[in-house]
Amino acid sequence: MIEDPGVLTKALEALLVEKGLITSERIDELVKSYEEDIGPLRGAQVVARAWSDADYRKRLLEDGRSAVAEFGYIDPHGAELVAVENTEQVHNMVVCTLCSCYPWSVLGLPPAWYKSFAYRSRAVSEPRSVLEEFGLRLPETTEIRVWDSNSDIRYMVLPQRPSGTESMEEKQLAELVTRDSMIGVATIESSNLESA
Amino acid sequence: MSADIPSLPEDIGLPRDNGELLFEAPWEARAFGVAVALHEKGKFEWKAFSQALAAQIRRSELAGQSNPYYESWLAALRVVVTHDKMLTPGDIDIRSELLRHQDDHGHTHSH
Numbered sequence: 001m002i003e004d005p006g007v008l009t010k011a012l013e014a015l016l017v018e019k020g021l022i023t024s025e026r027i028d029e030l031v032k033s034y035e036e037d038i039g040p041l042r043g044a045q046v047v048a049r050a051w052s053d054a055d056y057r058k059r060l061l062e063d064g065r066s067a068v069a070e071f072g073y074i075d076p077h078g079a080e081l082v083a084v085e086n087t088e089q090v091h092n093m094v095v096c097t098l099c100s101c102y103p104w105s106v107l108g109l110p111p112a113w114y115k116s117f118a119y120r121s122r123a124v125s126e127p128r129s130v131l132e133e134f135g136l137r138l139p140e141t142t143e144i145r146v147w148d149s150n151s152d153i154r155y156m157v158l159p160q161r162p163s164g165t166e167s168m169e170e171k172q173l174a175e176l177v178t179r180d181s182m183i184g185v186a187t188i189e190s191s192n193l194e195s196a
Numbered sequence: 197m198s199a200d201i202p203s204l205p206e207d208i209g210l211p212r213d214n215g216e217l218l219f220e221a222p223w224e225a226r227a228f229g230v231a232v233a234l235h236e237k238g239k240f241e242w243k244a245f246s247q248a249l250a251a252q253i254r255r256s257e258l259a260g261q262s263n264p265y266y267e268s269w270l271a272a273l274r275v276v277v278t279h280d281k282m283l284t285p286g287d288i289d290i291r292s293e294l295l296r297h298q299d300d301h302g303h304t305h306s307h
Contacts, residue, residue, distance in 0.1 A: 009226045009227045012277065012283070015291055021237060022230065022237060023233075031219075031228065076242075098250035117262045150246075
């Protein structure tokens with residue numbers, strides 16, 4: 001489709017910089033911050049706070065965007081953030097069927113598989129099989145809800161707090177929370193507790 | 197996870213998110229940064245970019261060839277900057293040609 005993406009990218013950047021619309025320094029900074037600073041650790045802090053503080057949990061579920069802004073995490077596109085809570089009865093998972101919408105402010109940039117045709121096309125039609133391929137086998141009685149992100153609304157999953165963590169502090173709890181559990185393709189039990 | 201492939205270069209210091217590279221080539225990072233920087237300056241609505249990206253992805257998938265993600269991203273960026281008259285297709289073609297020419301005469305080729 002694009003003959004030489006490296007050349008086209010250079011051409012676009014050079015022309016836009018010459019027109020004074022952007023600066024190369026700002027591009028450097030943005031790339032660096034998404035590579036180094038903005039990532040799922042943020043979402044993990046939010047989840048750990050929600051597990052530890054019932055009032056925060058309520059605020060997060062009522063208005064995700066404002067609740068994560070308490071940490072200073074702001075969506076660069078001004079999108080809504082909706083946190084959906086996993087329970088014994090309901091498991092939530094997030095997809096963007098059209099492209100790659102994702103809660104950058106709390107999870108950083110999406111993993112490659114999130115952007116793949118296979119995940120985008122199958123998450124809605126056969127979520128249970130997709131989850132099994134991620135190694136997550138849910139009881140038949142668990143309802144699976146799939147949330148399709150778009151440019152206006154981004155979703156994150158509030159995973160269930162694993163049992164046996166009652167005495168843990170917020171900081172320790174945050175270490176248990178994985179990116180995949182906040183996309184809803186894993187639970188904490190299935191992915192992280194034994195290694196923590 | 198990679199216990200059975202111990203030769204994986206885990207320690208080469210490239211940005212990884214849960215073990216995955218965020219960008220597979222330097223141009224992908226630049227193309228990402230250009231779009232985010234333009235939006236930040238209020239040069240387009242993110243919704244417009246997002247729709248252009250979805251259209252590019254759908255196009256490549258309908259053609260039965262799932263293009264690398266950042267190729268669709270770059271194609272969407274080109275659509276948005278020309279549609280919003282920030283640049284003309286002619287400007288872009290001329291500059292690309294010039295850069296390709298320089299590249300052909302450069303001393304080192306890493307591919």
